[in-house]
Structures are given as structure tokens and as C-alpha cells.
């Protein structure tokens with residue numbers, strides 16, 4: 001069997017974790033390339049043996065079996081439409097960008113027309129299989145709470161007149177729909193967007209963003225009630241050692257998705 005060919009968009013903390021694991025994999029192994037902006041400082045971090053590409057035509061020439069976006073919302077707009085237009089499957093982590101209905105519709109239209117496929121990573125969250133199963137329930141109530149320590153929201157706290165260093169009680173920064181949350185905090189709420197897209201959509205998914213001095217990590221709480229039963233899920237993620245803004249598990253979640261993409265047996 002020949003090597004699987006993968007293009008990573010971005011080479012930061014998450015892509016670095018993915019690349020390290022894929023380069024170590026054998027039978028059949030992976031040939032990797034990284035798509036970066038021409039002036040990207042990340043180029044210096046890309047190890048030998050991984051091709052650096054700076055334009056879409058180079059992606060087409062490399063001929064990937066799979067493209068993985070781990071680069072942020074700018075890259076979703078810069079590169080994902082073009083990769084879908086090449087007819088490629090694109091696994092994306094920056095799902096919050098899809099709160100923009102027009103942009104999401106554009107990606108779906110390109111994928112339909114050109115044969116590409118937009119694959120949404122579960123990322124820092126779990127339980128999306130259950131949420132998908134209840135998405136058409138008649139009496140569904142789905143709510144997501146993000147609970148993070150003050151350091152994660154210091155700018156927002158100061159804007160509300162709180163000192164992040166001396167905060168003693170939890171502060172609710174936001175309560176509303178997943179669409180409003182993703183638009184307000186696009187970089188922080190990829191998880192809310194993933195939940196909304198697995199479930200009943202951005203308007204019907206409730207979100208609370210809480211800053212809690214007692215939180216020991218990035219905590220995600222999902223509650224779903226419907227005629228089928230209840231779900232109560234709590235995940236506490238440790239930050240990535242190389243980027244405290246991202247949860248360490250995200251690279252592993254993307255790797256699990258890569259395995260599923262190429263596997264003869266798939267768990268849906």
C-alpha cells in the first residue's frame with residue numbers, strides 16, 4: 001500500500017502534534033506537506049521531510065488524500081474554499097468560522113459542485129455522537145457551558161470592571177445562542193459551533209460563558225434533555241504545553257479523525 005498523502009494548513013501547536021504522530025506511523029505511513037502563508041514565521045519550525053507549500057496550485061501538485069486545517073479562522077477563509085474546489089476532503093478544526101451562514105453555505109456549495117468534503121473535527125469536545133442522535137428530537141433542550149479560569153478572559157473581565165487577579169466569584173460573561181457566542185468570541189468558541197452543527201443548529205443551541213476563579217482547566221459542560229432521555233457531560237481539558245490557548249487533546253482528536261478517515265472500519 002502506498003503512503004497516505006496529507007497536507008496540514010498551519011504549523012502551530014496542534015499541527016505539530018499531528019505531524020509528529022503521522023511521521024512516526026508505519027504501514028503504510030504518511031507523506032506530509034504544510035501549507036503556510038509565504039511570510040509565516042512557522043516555516044522555521046517545520047521539520048525536514050515535510051514539504052512547505054505556499055499556494056493552492058502547489059497543494060494540487062502534491063495531490064493529498066486529505067487536507068487538515070489547524071490554523072485559525074483566517075485560514076478557513078484563505079485556504080479551505082480553494083482546497084474544497086480541488087475536490088479534496090478537508091478536516092477542519094476552526095469550526096467557529098462556520099457561524100457565518102453565507103460562508104458556510106459557500107463551502108457546502110463548493111464541496112457539492114467539485115466533489116470535496118468538509119469534515120468537522122470534534123476537537124476539544126466529546127459526546128457529539130449522542131447530540132447528533134437527538135438532533136431531531138421534538139422536545140430537545142441543548143445547552144453548553146464554557147467555564148475557564150480568569151487568565152483565559154482577562155481582557156473581557158477588565159472591560160467589565162473586574163480585576164482578573166483578584167476575582168473571587170464566578171462571572172457569567174455571556175448567555176445566549178451559539179450563533180451570537182461564536183460571532184462574539186470566534187477564537188474561543190469553536191466548541192460551541194461544533195455542538196450546534198452536530199445538534200439542532202446555531203439558534204437552538206444555548207451557550208453560557210463563565211469565568212471561574214475555581215476552574216482548574218478549560219471546562220466544557222453539555223446538557224441535553226429530550227423525550228429520549230438526558231445527557232450530562234463534563235470535560236476538563238489541560239492546555240497544550242506549546243500553546244496555552246488550545247487544549248492539548250485537540251491534536252489527538254484530529255489524529256483520531258485521520259485514523260477514521262483512512263480506516264476500513266468506521267465508528268459514526
Ligand SMILES: NC(=O)c1ccc[n+]([C@@H]2O[C@H](COP(=O)([O-])OP(=O)(O)OC[C@H]3O[C@@H](n4cnc5c(N)ncnc54)[C@H](O)[C@@H]3O)[C@@H](O)[C@H]2O)c1
Nearest residue numbers: 010011012013014042070071072074075094123124190246
Ligand atoms: N475545535 C476545537 O475544539 C479547537 C480547539 C483549539 C483550537 N482550535 C483551532 O485550531 C487553530 C490552531 O490552533 P493552534 O493551537 O495550533 O494555534 P497556533 O497559534 O499554535 O498555530 C497556528 C498556525 O496556523 C498558521 N496560520 C495562521 N493563519 C494562517 C493562514 N491564513 N494560512 C495558513 N496558516 C496560517 C500560523 O502560522 C501557525 O503556524 C486555532 O486557531 C483554533 O481555531 C480548535
